[in-house]
Amino acid sequence: MNGQTVTKPAKQIILDGLWYDNAIFRQILGICSTLAVTNNVLNTLVMCISLSLVTALSGMTVSALRNWTPRSVRMMVQTLIIAFFVIIVDILLRAYWPEMSRNLGPYVGLIITNCIVMGRCEAFAGTNRPWPSFLDGLFSGLGYSVVLLAIAAFRELLGMGTILGFAMPYFSTHWDKWIIMVMPPGGFFVLAMVLWLCRSVEIKRKS
Amino acid sequence: MKQSRYFAVVYMFVLTAVLSSMLIGLERLTRRQVKTNEQIAFERAVLAVFPQIEIKSAAEIHPVFTRDFVLSDSGAYEYRPSGQLAGYVLPFEGPGFWAPIKGVVGIGMDQKTMTGIRFYEQAETPGLGARIVEPFFYEQFAEKSLTEGSRPVRIRPPSEAGGNDISAITGATQTCVRLEKLLNEAVVQWRVKLQEQGK
Numbered sequence: 001m002n003g004q005t006v007t008k009p010a011k012q013i014i015l016d017g018l019w020y021d022n023a024i025f026r027q028i029l030g031i032c033s034t035l036a037v038t039n040n041v042l043n044t045l046v047m048c049i050s051l052s053l054v055t056a057l058s059g060m061t062v063s064a065l066r067n068w069t070p071r072s073v074r075m076m077v078q079t080l081i082i083a084f085f086v087i088i089v090d091i092l093l094r095a096y097w098p099e100m101s102r103n104l105g106p107y108v109g110l111i112i113t114n115c116i117v118m119g120r121c122e123a124f125a126g127t128n129r130p131w132p133s134f135l136d137g138l139f140s141g142l143g144y145s146v147v148l149l150a151i152a153a154f155r156e157l158l159g160m161g162t163i164l165g166f167a168m169p170y171f172s173t174h175w176d177k178w179i180i181m182v183m184p185p186g187g188f189f190v191l192a193m194v195l196w197l198c199r200s201v202e203i204k205r206k207s
Numbered sequence: 208m209k210q211s212r213y214f215a216v217v218y219m220f221v222l223t224a225v226l227s228s229m230l231i232g233l234e235r236l237t238r239r240q241v242k243t244n245e246q247i248a249f250e251r252a253v254l255a256v257f258p259q260i261e262i263k264s265a266a267e268i269h270p271v272f273t274r275d276f277v278l279s280d281s282g283a284y285e286y287r288p289s290g291q292l293a294g295y296v297l298p299f300e301g302p303g304f305w306a307p308i309k310g311v312v313g314i315g316m317d318q319k320t321m322t323g324i325r326f327y328e329q330a331e332t333p334g335l336g337a338r339i340v341e342p343f344f345y346e347q348f349a350e351k352s353l354t355e356g357s358r359p360v361r362i363r364p365p366s367e368a369g370g371n372d373i374s375a376i377t378g379a380t381q382t383c384v385r386l387e388k389l390l391n392e393a394v395v396q397w398r399v400k401l402q403e404q405g406k
Contacts, residue, residue, distance in 0.1 A: 065222075068218070069218070070214060070215040070218060072215055073215045073218065073219050076219060077218075077219070077222060080219075080222060080223060080226060081226070084226040084229070084230065087230050088230070088233060091230075091233055091234055091237055091241075092237070094237070094241050094244070095237035095240040095241050095244070096237075096240065098241075098244040098245075098247075098248065102248075105330055105337070106330060
């Protein structure tokens with residue numbers, strides 16, 4: 001039983017999620033989707049909103065049930081809850097935004113296996129109250145989103161000369177488009193540079 | 208608090224039942240909308256295989272489809288703008304590498320020349336097989352001929368593809384092999400039906 005409750009101020013939860021424990025460049029979690037959906041800002045945006053909501057709501061639910069859930073089955077319960085919210089997102093997209101559902105294809109379903117969601121459920125929600133767990137999930141998701149959107153903007157701009165599908169001055173006309181940026185290798189290059197940059201900043205700040 | 212080991216089983220069972228019922232409820236509520244979306248995706252694909260059809264907004268799709276297309280006994284839709292037969296649209300579907308591939312191919316009056324092809328449902332490998340929905344691949348089908356025999360369409364490696372062949376996607380061999388098979392099966396079946404009807 002996970003009876004004990006750890007408290008951490010809301011401000012700290014938010015800062016940890018966005019920077020100090022950032023899922024992408026501190027914990028290196030959720031890399032699969034980072035590489036896969038960042039070749040276009042709109043797809044990334046929908047993916048980020050879905051992931052943030054799923055992480056927040058799953059965290060809250062896992063936390064609400066934490067005093068009843070037997071320890072031996074807690075991971076099964078977490079997976080079940082995460083899958084529940086992911087399927088809700090999937091059904092809503094299919095019904096009300098079919099183009100996006102087709103664009104994201106299998107990636108929505110794969111949120112279930114995104115390590116960030118289960119990571120937050122296991123590391124935080126299991127020992128905290130529902131509201132802080134919701135905040136923790138939401139801001140971990142937003143920390144992920146900020147990094148992904150930066151990567152996506154960079155890739156879409158250099159690779160297609162557009163942002164959110166709108167042609168950008170200079171990049172859509174004079175720029176020789178780097179097609180590799182919107183192909184899988186581009187994801188690796190940009191992600192590596194983001195890791196390098198963010199970690200260098202963090203090292204500087206500490207010293 | 209000490210619990211019996213049965214508690215975990217019952218707990219899991221109850222939780223699964225509750226969450227699943229909620230999902231089933233949501234699925235039922237949205238089922239009709241999803242069906243409509245699928246129908247529109249199909250109709251959009253049908254209209255897209257004839258380059259001469261211009262659609263300005265999504266609202267036009269359904270009216271144009273119901274006005275100009277008639278499902279015939281051969282399994283294909285007949286394209287009849289202003290009543291005159293101007294071509295055929297043959298729907299096809301079958302197993303892809305991961306999930307079913309569904310699409311439509313437009314065929315001209317001569318019952319040989321393809322006017323275009325579109326896929327409206329697929330879940331092939333992103334970046335490889337899923338590229339069948341990209342213009343560089345599907346645009347190859349336009350103006351190619353369906354040859355006689357059991358292999359009317361040939362999808363071959365780019366280095367071996369002749370003038371009437373479709374260049375396969377590198378790294379997506381399985382998708383291309385299956386796509387060729389299901390497309391050819393549909394064409395052959397359609398020809399048999401046409402012959403039976405003496406058209």
